Amino acid sequence: xxxxxxxxxxxxxxxxxxxxxxxxxxxxxxxxxxxxxxxxxxxxxxxxxxxxxxxxxxxxxxxxxxxxxxxxxxxxxxxxxxxxxxxxxxxxxxxxxxxxxxxxxxxxxxxxxxxxxxxxxxxxxxxxxxxxxxxxxxxxxxxxxxxxxxxxxxxxxxxxxxxxxxxxxxxxxxxxxxxxxxxxxxxxxxxxxxxxxxxxxxxxxxxxxxxxxxxxxxxxxxxxxxxxxxxxxxxxxx
Amino acid sequence: xxxxxxxxxxxxxxxxxxxxxxxxxxxxxxxxxxxxxxxxxxxxxxxxxxxxxxxxxxxxxxxxxxxxxxxxxxxxxxxxxxxxxxxxxxxxxxxxxxxxxxxxxxxxxxxxxxxxxxxxxxxxxxxxxxxxxxxxxxxxxxxxxxxxxxxxxxxxxxxxxxxxxxxxxxxxxxxxxxxxxxxxxxxxxxxxxxxxxxxxxxxxxxxxxxxxxxxxxxxxxxxxxxxxxxxxxxxxxxxxxxxxxxxxxxxxxxxxxxxxxxxxxxxxxxxxxxxxxxxxxxxxxxxxxxxxxxxxxxxxxxxxxxxxxxxxxxxxxxxxxxxxxxxxxxxxxxxxxxxxxxxxxxxxxxxxxxxxxxxxxxxxxxxxxxxxxxxxxxxxxxxxxxxxxxxxxxxxxxxxxxxxxxxxxxxxxx
Ligand SMILES: Nc1ncnc2c1ncn2[C@@H]1O[C@H](COP(=O)(O)OP(=O)(O)OP(=O)(O)O)[C@@H](O)[C@H]1O
Ligand SMILES: [Mg+2]
Numbered sequence: 001x002x003x004x005x006x007x008x009x010x011x012x013x014x015x016x017x018x019x020x021x022x023x024x025x026x027x028x029x030x031x032x033x034x035x036x037x038x039x040x041x042x043x044x045x046x047x048x049x050x051x052x053x054x055x056x057x058x059x060x061x062x063x064x065x066x067x068x069x070x071x072x073x074x075x076x077x078x079x080x081x082x083x084x085x086x087x088x089x090x091x092x093x094x095x096x097x098x099x100x101x102x103x104x105x106x107x108x109x110x111x112x113x114x115x116x117x118x119x120x121x122x123x124x125x126x127x128x129x130x131x132x133x134x135x136x137x138x139x140x141x142x143x144x145x146x147x148x149x150x151x152x153x154x155x156x157x158x159x160x161x162x163x164x165x166x167x168x169x170x171x172x173x174x175x176x177x178x179x180x181x182x183x184x185x186x187x188x189x190x191x192x193x194x195x196x197x198x199x200x201x202x203x204x205x206x207x208x209x210x211x212x213x214x215x216x217x218x219x220x221x222x223x224x225x226x227x228x229x230x231x232x233x234x235x236x237x238x
Numbered sequence: 239x240x241x242x243x244x245x246x247x248x249x250x251x252x253x254x255x256x257x258x259x260x261x262x263x264x265x266x267x268x269x270x271x272x273x274x275x276x277x278x279x280x281x282x283x284x285x286x287x288x289x290x291x292x293x294x295x296x297x298x299x300x301x302x303x304x305x306x307x308x309x310x311x312x313x314x315x316x317x318x319x320x321x322x323x324x325x326x327x328x329x330x331x332x333x334x335x336x337x338x339x340x341x342x343x344x345x346x347x348x349x350x351x352x353x354x355x356x357x358x359x360x361x362x363x364x365x366x367x368x369x370x371x372x373x374x375x376x377x378x379x380x381x382x383x384x385x386x387x388x389x390x391x392x393x394x395x396x397x398x399x400x401x402x403x404x405x406x407x408x409x410x411x412x413x414x415x416x417x418x419x420x421x422x423x424x425x426x427x428x429x430x431x432x433x434x435x436x437x438x439x440x441x442x443x444x445x446x447x448x449x450x451x452x453x454x455x456x457x458x459x460x461x462x463x464x465x466x467x468x469x470x471x472x473x474x475x476x477x478x479x480x481x482x483x484x485x486x487x488x489x490x491x492x493x494x495x496x497x498x499x500x501x502x503x504x505x506x507x508x509x510x511x512x513x514x515x516x517x518x519x520x521x522x523x524x525x526x527x528x529x530x531x532x533x534x535x536x537x538x539x540x541x542x543x544x545x546x547x548x549x550x551x552x553x554x555x556x557x558x559x560x561x562x563x564x565x566x567x568x569x570x571x572x573x574x575x576x577x578x579x580x581x582x583x584x585x586x587x588x589x590x591x592x593x594x595x596x597x598x599x600x601x602x603x604x605x606x607x608x609x610x611x612x613x614x615x616x617x618x619x620x621x622x623x624x625x626x627x628x629x630x631x632x633x634x635x636x637x638x639x640x641x642x643x644x645x646x647x648x649x650x651x652x
Contacts, residue, residue, distance in 0.1 A: 047648070056554055057645045077558050084556025091648065095551050099248035109555050111241045157555075 003068075004164050004197040005030040010052055010062035022048035023220040026062070030199060032164065035191035037208040038201045039235065040217035046201040047092075047169050049217065053199060054087050054167045055079045066165070084113055088158030090168035092201075095154060096142040102129060102153045103138045109160040128156040132186065148179030155186055166190060168200040172207055184210050205236040242561060245552075246568035249541045256537045261577045263533035264624050267526040268581025271620040273588040278519045279616065280609035282512055289505060292385050292443075295483045297504070298343070298473035298490060299497045300333045332469035339494055340473060348478040349486065352379035353470035355460045360426040361407075361453075363415040370411060370451050372425070374460020374470075383476040386441060386454075392419055393439025398456050404438035410449030412440055429465040524623065531627035534573050538566055539635040549639050550647035559640035566639050570632020571625065578621035585620070 010026040023045040051057040063072040106125040132152040172180035216228040355374035377395040483500035491498040
């Protein structure tokens with residue numbers, strides 16, 4: 001299995017009068033085709049870790065490799081380009097542009113990357129939306145869609161440029177059981193059948209159950225596997 | 239459509255009312271700029287044309303610019319000789335041997351010249367005495383260098399030919415005397431000579447001091463009346479190209495020695511006033527556009543504030559800071575451009591309206607309207623200024639937008 005993402009002693013401290021440690025000393029390796037769930041109590045640093053993995057935030061110490069490229073220390077513009085090409089984000093709140101239709105939102109990363117002609121991009125975006133059962137919603141704006149539909153549009157947008165790494169922060173957090181299962185299956189499918197690496201933060205044990213691997217964060221620190229297993233059992237029983 | 243442009247337009251369209259208000263600001267600014275500038279420049283041109291038409295382009299005086307050097311000073315050219323209390327030598331006034339000099343000047347290309355003997359006299363009519371200037375002229379030459387012929391109420395310069403003792407006075411002086419055409423008026427020269435002259439023509443320029451203070455008689459008559467035979471003390475010149483007046487004046491002054499003054503020199507104070515007027519106009523009008531630019535700053539700042547979430551989305555997707563800046567600069571440019579187009583339209587309408595406003599002019603008896611300058615350069619200036627201030631106004635919020643860090647927004651939202 002080839003490694004997509006690797007971190008070494010990743011630490012992020014928010015400077016200030018009282019410096020806050022968000023995550024500390026994280027060593028992590030994510031392989032192609034793997035679906036990993038990040039779990040942990042609220043405020044444990046799950047989102048913070050995801051921003052670091054997605055090159056949205058810079059670590060205070062430690063390093064991040066993406067496809068064997070050391071990304072730590074690269075310029076902001078360079079990181080932006082890597083994000084555009086190789087990383088897809090799905091946020092807890094759908095984060096779509098309100099003035100743009102579902103189709104335009106999905107086309108956004110393609111148009112920015114500009115590798116496809118306008119009509120090719122349009123075809124690809126409608127194809128993506130169709131696979132997520134959104135053919136009817138294509139020309140609607142986010143405000144005219146349901147929460148689950150919006151979240152699926154967000155997933156479609158994350159996939160626009162065929163990234164190897166998909167990062168999702170509580171993608172089903174605001175959804176009901178049915179919609180949540182739908183998004184989960186989509187992410188699962190991406191890892192299993194399309195050989196991408198998927199990392200999803202979740203509070204939902206059922207969601208985490210579907211993952212290949214579960215990681216537990218407590219107070220910004222990665223828990224060892226056996227402790228993680230116990231913690232997961234506890235969360236399932238609750 | 240270009241991605242940045244479509245995002246920019248979506249922002250402007252999502253804030254329709256604010257967009258319209260700021261467009262109105264820019265549009266009105268441009269329109270006022272145009273209307274005021276068209277009127278100011280139109281009236282300036284009109285004024286300058288009248289100034290050039292109605293004044294001599296060059297006047298040669300029987301004076302020297304520098305006092306003659308004293309013999310003692312000449313003797314010790316580099317010595318420390320300074321002489322005080324010199325009593326000036328009585329100069330024979332007038333241009334010496336004026337006919338030769340007139341001949342010389344009239345041979346220069348692109349100009350017409352006429353000699354004048356200017357003097358003062360007391361006019362007496364019906365028991366009333368009034369002082370006025372006497373211009374001794376040669377009517378046939380004079381009419382080439384003066385617009386006075388346009389202002390005759392009755393008769394013309396040529397009327398002087400019909401009666402050697404004829405005099406032309408302004409309606410202002412005639413009114414003071416209650417004198418009419420054909421009345422005889424006695425003229426007393428400074429030397430005490432008295433002559434009775436007949437009013438053969440009347441003029442009215444509309445400038446009171448001129449209509450009350452200037453009279454014309456034949457040059458020969460003036461020379462005898464003023465006791466200065468064969469003398470003229472002014473040359474009046476008109477050039478084909480008035481702009482060349484300073485050069486030609488210098489040429490004449492060097493050749494003749496007499497002070498030759500171009501109309502530009504003579505009306506330097508007026509020209510300065512015109513300059514000051516322009517400075518005032520452009521600052522006031524520029525201020526309108528700067529105020530309008532604040533409107534643009536306001537809209538774009540609001541959009542940046544409201545759309546920080548969108549900025550975070552775009553940046554997390556992989557947009558660069560410069561892509562974000564470009565979006566907001568485009569918004570400023572669109573507002574500036576659309577505002578300029580609307581403003582130019584409105585400005586032209588205002589100009590057309592102003593051009594129909596009738597005015598009474600002292601110089602013109604026919605129908606006259608506000609003078610409007612229609613040049614495209616002022617439109618380019620207005621639009622350019624509007625675009626420039628719109629871009630500057632957009633740049634500050636654009637820079638701020640470019641600096642948004644998506645993590646900060648994501649942390650806040652989570
Ligand atoms: N801007 C900030 N300033 C100071 N501390 C912050 C800031 N943002 C987050 N934190 C702190 O950092 C820690 C980690 O936050 P993070 O959002 O990563 O947690 P999380 O595991 O994603 O929580 P949740 O499950 O509620 O989303 C928390 O203790 C939080 O209080
Ligand atoms: Mg979180």
